[in-house]
Amino acid sequence: MKLADNATKMGTAEDPAIQPNSEAAEASSGLVTPASITTDVLPSDSATDLEVPALPTDLLIEMYRKLLAIRLMEEALLAAAEEGQIGGAMHTAIGHEANAVGAAYALQRGDYVTCTYRGHHHGLAWGMDPGRAIAEVMGRGDGFAKGKGGSMHFVSPENGMMGGNGIVAAQVPHAAGLALASQLRGEDRVAITFFGDGALFQGVMHETFNMAAKWKLPLIFYCENNRYSEMTPIWRTSSIEDIFLFPRAYGMATMQIDGNDVEVVHAAVSQAAERARSGLGPTFIEGITYRLAGHMAGDLETYRPPEEVEKQEAYEPIVVLRSKLLTRGVDETAIAGIDEEVDNMIDEAVAFAEKSPWPDAAEAYRDVYVDSAFRDG
């Protein structure tokens, strides 16, 4: 169980480190519950701890709202999918939320983000409206893309969300292009791109690593390492254990962090953004996380034992942040109040989406080309 070694390296968890399920050794990937994190920044090549400043409680509460909104929206979407209201491939990010939320709050208005087919959490973290998001996933006319893009293509240019993607790793060079635009225009915008552990094995990732490092693009590569690609655990396909070593070969700054703790994610992304804005180039962040739901709606999850999931539930983003809030003095009733508010908000969003009309059939033929072809003149 190779990846399990990480557990040691990454420090002890608040909860006892979760050991790989021995009966399911083949199916399990040696899960870890990182608490402290290791940064690994070239050229020093030394492993030092990332400083994680405590964030203001207000901000943590706002982030909690987001985590919860994402979670509840995705649970609603799963239910809608079971009812047959949603077809195609719908991937939820249940368990991944902190990666998106921590990052979004560490960045500025004007920065850019691209992500994968698993992009609901980025969408909401970056300010997209849940009602229009749900409508889009359902293929309704009020969807942000009029039902054309759906779950795999979350997009909201006014929020800097420049698109999800159905092709593994394809969104990564897009973010490099956004960073390049910022650099060529002399702006101080940063781009961040999210992808999974499996994306490391798409060649285009490596082409982009090289160009981003060479050109010192203001870019953050953020890997949500849930240690599975669909139904295949990463140890079955990766030649090495620590995938941050791939980008490190490009002379890039790398960090392996706890992706389930918004505060840690916020600290890491803040640091990377600062590097980027000061012209020091890209950073690769490997957020260790876990996907609590199936790869996509309808996944029977025969490839991992239920105990593996159960164990991870003890250290998932909402649990982590809720207990952090309690430690920081927010009381149970206040939290319960938030829970209810968010719950109502998502209920309304679902209702909005369900009432949204189907798009007009003629809409199918629009947006293939820009109608007024010229930029100016």
Add this chain to the structure above:
Amino acid sequence: MKLADNATKMGTAEDPAIQPNSEAAEASSGLVTPASITTDVLPSDSATDLEVPALPTDLLIEMYRKLLAIRLMEEALLAAAEEGQIGGAMHTAIGHEANAVGAAYALQRGDYVTCTYRGHHHGLAWGMDPGRAIAEVMGRGDGFAKGKGGSMHFVSPENGMMGGNGIVAAQVPHAAGLALASQLRGEDRVAITFFGDGALFQGVMHETFNMAAKWKLPLIFYCENNRYSEMTPIWRTSSIEDIFLFPRAYGMATMQIDGNDVEVVHAAVSQAAERARSGLGPTFIEGITYRLAGHMAGDLETYRPPEEVEKQEAYEPIVVLRSKLLTRGVDETAIAGIDEEVDNMIDEAVAFAEKSPWPDAAEAYRDVYVDSAFRDG
């Protein structure tokens, strides 16, 4: 001039280390004339010297013949191209020959090789007939592929030469597939694949690194690092100086060697082949070399100063091996005799090719599909 640092790391040359031409700093890539070599094999991570056993003089003489045959053939081809006898893209390997010849003699009958569009040297090193090779490049009916493949697609299955390729890096997964076939069938065949430094930036290289390392394929990745991709020096496009660090990220054994010395190449490839045959998986060899002729026939070479080439001529494969033969007691007249023999041989080959008829027009329509479609039955 970043790559120049290598010179130190790789030991002093017999000739004084060549310094980058300062007037042409932009255009020059910091050339080195490696004499001793550094091996860099994970996991020890230490730089130790590769032991280079002296090869029998007879074998060296045979290798000398090959080097010379390749050189003279390619010079004849360049002349024919100037006369307009050859169109398309013809890339010669003048200066690269030792990489192919040293490797070919280190491998066994039954092993496989794939290479690039710059594959004349591999073809001849692997036993292809110069007459049919020249005929092919000229598009004649006696060409090994009846004029269909030409210069960029040298192939000779009976010699284990499984094909050159016009697409940068495309031949690399092909070799991995050959190695996989050997592994699946329980054979002890090894595959070697040649590519340039520029190929490191094609994503498929990295995909193949990972799969080859993960599956411990009996495969040798051989990079002929001439420090240019067409007209662009590598330091302008690579994020790091030492490109062997890319494959090293996959946990792969790597060596950076003097690619102009057949004995060194032979030693390195022998070691890699042994590793491969004993099930230890792939090795990456970076042979430092230099392209003395243009990128392809007709290249005006405006991108590098003539002095850069001149300096490299003092340490090119034929010069290196000739002086080695003299040191080992082979006398000038013996060498002159060989020179004449090989010269005659290539003259005859050219004559054969020039007399070869054009292929029949109907040939254009053959070989698109296999006629008898079934393997058996």
Add this chain to the structure above:
Amino acid sequence: MLTPPSETVKDCVVRGAGETGKLGGNERLISMRRTTYIQAINEALREEMQRDEDVFLIGEDIGHYGGLFRVTRNLLDEFGDRRVLDTPISEQAFMGMALGAAIVGMRPVVELMYMDFTLVAADQIFNQIAKYRYMTGGLLKVPVVIRGQQGGGKHYGSQHSQSVDSLYAHFPGIRVVAPATPYDAKGLLKTAIRDDNPVAFLEHKMLYFTRGEAPPPEEEYLIPLGKADVKRVGTDVTITTFSYCLHQALEAAETLAERHGVSCEVVDLRTVEPLDTETVWESVAKTGRLLAVHESYANCGVGAELVARAYEEAPYLLQAPARRLGMAPVSIPVSRVLEAEVLPWKEEIVATVLEMTGR
């Protein structure tokens, strides 16, 4: 046990579920059982792996999990992980590896999880696998099968719903097969694996759970590539099609017969490269009208190709302008109402046939 081409095979053609056509009585009675399209493909793989040690499977999630659509289910258990290779998400590399293994006689069957990913591995498929034999002057052959599902109807959107048959057919050097029934899928896949040429074997996501009749594993059969099959006999219009569109065409034919008194002959091309134009012209000789239907983009598609060939090879047969129907030129939307709008399915077929017949 290779069934020789044409006749014997034609004898074997039997209707499966969802197929309303009749083959004019030349069915041969064999012991049939009902099976799904997925099961038929799974059996073809199993049988060919049993028969030939050089056959191996390679792709994402195909081994331990059995494939995202469970097409390769249980094969790892039977053949082990050296013959059913789970890969990383590296389509370019494993496609290229398939070429490498094939040129020394292995017979790789590559799964692309969605045929849209053809575009990710396009260089290896079209610049390498399709051309390798030619570029080597016939010295090597490349018996690779590239298989996976394509098509719309399940709201997967732009990057997971494309039909790539026309794309594959554009490039010479690779056979293109797209079966519409479990029976055809099994017989054609077995043939494809034995074929010395590269073959793109295009399944359809709407067909996976459809059922049809096929002989049990003991009764081996093969269907030759390049032979169309008349799935419904008719007199007024010839509809050529393949893959899932066959079923749409058969339904359209039913409606046209019942409600409009138009009799359609439905020719299942089964193989898109080579095209069995002989069978098509035979049919058009009877009907005088040709409508070529497919789900890949109409623009520069197989339908346009058939129309062009009709006017090259048999213009005198046509009593009305030959027509084609394909996917509308849009990127395929997710929303089910929009997707339904752009798919060239039943209603469009009915409408076009009515136009062609002036009814």
Add this chain to the structure above:
Amino acid sequence: MLTPPSETVKDCVVRGAGETGKLGGNERLISMRRTTYIQAINEALREEMQRDEDVFLIGEDIGHYGGLFRVTRNLLDEFGDRRVLDTPISEQAFMGMALGAAIVGMRPVVELMYMDFTLVAADQIFNQIAKYRYMTGGLLKVPVVIRGQQGGGKHYGSQHSQSVDSLYAHFPGIRVVAPATPYDAKGLLKTAIRDDNPVAFLEHKMLYFTRGEAPPPEEEYLIPLGKADVKRVGTDVTITTFSYCLHQALEAAETLAERHGVSCEVVDLRTVEPLDTETVWESVAKTGRLLAVHESYANCGVGAELVARAYEEAPYLLQAPARRLGMAPVSIPVSRVLEAEVLPWKEEIVATVLEMTGR
């Protein structure tokens, strides 16, 4: 200084060298000078870069060296290495980066050294760039120009001689332009760069050193996309074509006129997507015969598409079966005699027209 569509532009159309056609007197007199196709493209790039700071170039060897075919020569000197970006050999990544930069308003012009490398970056081109606007419901636009040379005739073999116009045209969402003269190349490239849609701008290696007339840089002109240009007037057969085949068609027309008394009208489509069928049908209305010629593969090609559209949109105009000619279905051999055999050039055009006219 945008020349408004159609009229004014049409006024500007003037014959260049190697073009034997006449445009019925509506040339406008402007001060012309002779220039090469390469020079025309280089000028278009320079002018658009001067005009719009968001235009930048990206590709292999294009900066310090000026491009393998020297198309971008001297532009780095003028605009610096932040607007002319030399890349590593990473077509997928820099194609994807072009998309990223374009969706926030930059206007990248990507050079593919050989258009065959389209296959290496196919996912980014067809699954991303062509679809991005649609998938985002029109929220974003992708003004990327992908340019480079294609085509045979210089013995580059299978992987460096393909024509990709039909391939690009198959996928919706991307415009396809393929000029045949320096004049058209310049005017169309300038338009392509200003167009808010992605455009594939396909040059031809046989055209690079051809010369023709064009106004000097001071006299700016634009040619709208999607407008065909009648390069030779005739009465018996309409030949539609584009790129280098135009010159082959014009030569064929000359031979046909001189030796066989057949009068061909030669329509230079210039833009392959969208197709200016209006101009084509106008011509066919006169001639009653259509032959569509292109150098990309005939199978599922633009020619087949035109034939199919002719029978969809204007079958009544056709007095003889519409035909198409494209590259033979082989992987394009190196040997000059074999290459000449498979290219759909002059002799094939002459032979086909003779067949069509029964002479």
